[in-house]
Amino acid sequence: MSLWFQNENRLPQTRLTVISYSIVGLMALLLLGFWKLQIVNSDRYSQLAERNRVRSIPIIAPRGAMLDRYGRVIVDNYPSFSVLLLRDDPQQVERLLPQIADGLSVTLDDIEQQIDAAKALPHFQPIVIKPEATPGDIAFIESHRADIPVLEMLMVHRRRYPRGGFMAHVSGYVGEVSSDQIEESGGRYRPGDIVGKAGLERQYNEHLMGVDGMRRSVVNSIGREVGRLEQTDAVPGKPIRLTIDYDLQLVAEEALVGKKGAVVAIDPKSGEVLAMASQPSYDPNDFAIRISKDQWQDLNEDPERPLLDRAIQAQLAPGSVFKIIMATAMLESKALPADYHVFCPGSAEFYGRVFHDWDKKGHGDVDLHKAIVHSCDVFFYNVGKQLGIDRISFYGGNLGLGHKTGIDVPGEETGLMPSEAWKERVFHQKWYPGETISVAIGQGAIAATPVQLAYMIGGITMGGRFHQPHLLLSDKAAPEIDFPISDSTVDTVTQGMYGVVNEPGGTAGASKLPGIELCGKTGSAQVISEQGLKRVGKKADLRDNAWFVGFAPRQNPEIVVAVLVQGGEHGASAAAPIAKNVVKAYYDKKQGKIPPQQLTTQAVPPGIPPSFAAQAARAGQSEPVAEEGVPTKPDAASTKPQPVSTSTPAVPPATLNP
């Protein structure tokens, strides 16, 4: 072998040794690197590893249903899917956003806004980016599990309300909890929670709302679930049973369709609200998913003010209905003799000003009974003058005006019962005696809500026992305020109200119900003073508000109904028939003419208006019902749909628009 490359030089031992030490040094350096990761920063990386491995998906607790007094479901839930965005990895999310927006057919702006809004939340908490997932969305998510691992589907229980705004103001609606509410709740609410925002949903939110659970599962690097860790089950919310009688509610809603006003029916013996409706209304189902800004703005700025619950928030002059308070005050204060009577020539002059009676011809010689039956203004002008504003205010206040009734629906207004002190306090002005004359017939600076008037009449007929109106059915008696009224006063006043409906010449004679002692008082209250009216010229929205507050039977009444039809002009023609229908339905049901279970159980009044009846029919066919443990909503298929009260057709709209 030729070894010509053989080199006999000595080996560079020093350099070899240097290399050895270098290797040991470098290895030590690397070990130091491991030490830093594995010992010093171990906790941080353990957390990151855990976050990689574990995915937490909330399990949404269903809200409790709302049932009527007989257990019929008015508000319940249906299962639905929301699209969740997992944000553990913000950079990744940002990178995938265009793809996500495209796949879910939402705008990039929309998603970015929602991510921005959730900036304060911890990153491991997923956010809902599309509340109602379509089948297409679900397919998109499933097919992109590997390349878009940040999307997840969340089973939610969507609130289902009756269609078309039926009882909307009572039920209220739910929505995502606001930051203010989170603060107030003291930790009970978390961001993203769905809570009651209005109506009973808000009032009884604590009761209706369940506690969400959490499912923790192990996912692999491509986002596929490979194991379950633990699961905290959701605790469903508890249902509430309302005092509402679905059948009466139906009649009330039906009667108000196309009008602007409210109906409140109360059992004066207990304060239980049997029906409470307000129109125009809105569809709470629009809120159940996620109401868009535009939609919300439209509702808020609608001149018809559909969000206003007129039953408890419309503060309007009660008009002649106030004469019941005047009559009670006159008798109870004994400031005037019970047989006090005046001659009504059609107008009268007080303090240098002429006050007209609604009937220019006059009522002739009028006593209290006739004054109520005919609603004689001149009689009550005189009574008012004799009593003075402070005495009127004392009785008005004690009979329920000027303060909240305490009904368990949020947002109730107080109305206004003026007094000398009030005017001094608010306007720093003296009360003019002339103002008392207007107030005596429920005009001027006096305002009441429909629920207050029902409460007032109910209390007076009960001899001064005022039961707090409420919508939650309970074994416990509602708080009661006693302002004793003598039997003779009650008798005189109720007799007068009986005459209003049942005597010849009574203002509500057209609403007489054969066999039923319907009593009541009409009211037609000016929206604006006569002088003001002259200034703006007569316009549709300045037409008088029509009132009727009725009850039955005459003694020991079981039901009080207050009806307001804004711009209805005449209490007798616009408001009284509605009250009559409600009372009639109450008696028909009571007398077994229509057994409750055969009454229509559709959540929507049949046929009115056509658009929402069609929706209801579709809903009845397709919507699955049944939440375990909650009575199911009887749908159209299981019971024959039947008109509630065959003998009382809806008020023809013609009477509304002369």
Next chain:
Amino acid sequence: MNEGTGIRDYDWWLLTIIFAICGIGLLEIWSATHAGHLAGMHWKQMWWIALGLGLMMLLSRLDYHSVLDKAPILYLIGILALLAVLVMGHTRYGAKRWLPVMGEFLQVSEIAKLIIIVSLARFFAEVRTERLAIADLCKAAVLIAVPISLILLQPDLGTAMVLVPVVAVGAYLAGIQWKHAAAMVLAAALMVPIGWHHLKPYQKERVSTFLRPEEDPKGSGYQILQSKIAVGSGGFWGKGLGHGSQNQLGFVPVRYSDFILAALAEELGFAGVFVTLVLYTALLLRLIQNAQHAKDRAGMFLVMGVAAILGFHVLVNVAMVIGFMPVTGIPLPLMSYGGSAMLFVFLALGLVMNVRLRRFVN
């Protein structure tokens, strides 16, 4: 030729260290793959180890002088093979690196590494001056520039880089002058911007994400980040073999190969890493000891060439796993799964054994 080379003359210490490292590697390959569709990979690896041991024994019987004697021819063959890969190689993962040989795909650059070791050992053995002359240094540079260029064309930056320490260590041992070394380093530094210009986009990305790994965690920074999470979450004692979530759920990239040390660090903790790195250190020191006891400079250069390549592999791979270096695709010798790499290591160790066996022989 075999006179005086008995079974006792093999480096049993070296073999013990090798077996220990291979054992740990097998264990971790099993752990990383047993649950998935890759199950059974450790058996394949065992066959590669067995084959490698056989080839090592075979090569150690051959006198290294005769191997060095054939160096020019080997060098030519190597260059031709690298050209062949470029012309008709099999493309995988976006690079032409594989030539089909007997039903398996052979990574030609692994053979090329071996040939470069032999060629450089031969070259430096011929340098008889105490100090390395600039002319010789340039010759060595050219000698290695050709295969490096060809490997870069595949493109395989990692393997090309691996060849640099062979010439660097060789030059150092051959007595490079400090000013020359400084000039070389400067030249290399100046080459970086030019080289950067010629990097493939994915290579640029790797380097830039190495510098700022948090910017794009699901992109290529993802690998480094997940590797660090795996290592860090392992703690001192680890999560136990088969219980590392980063490893088992697939968060650690190529956990049975390039990132096997990350999987090991997660499941066996700092303790496991310590043992492993001590074993590698022992391996390298043992190689250097063999070089120190080589019969001649040719043997020393041969062994140190092997030591340079293995050392570079180990240091770069380990540094990558803990985020000290960008992702380069350099496997961990003796542990990472892969047939070509395993055969290269055992053949290289065969050369070392060869030198050792002949230290007392004339």
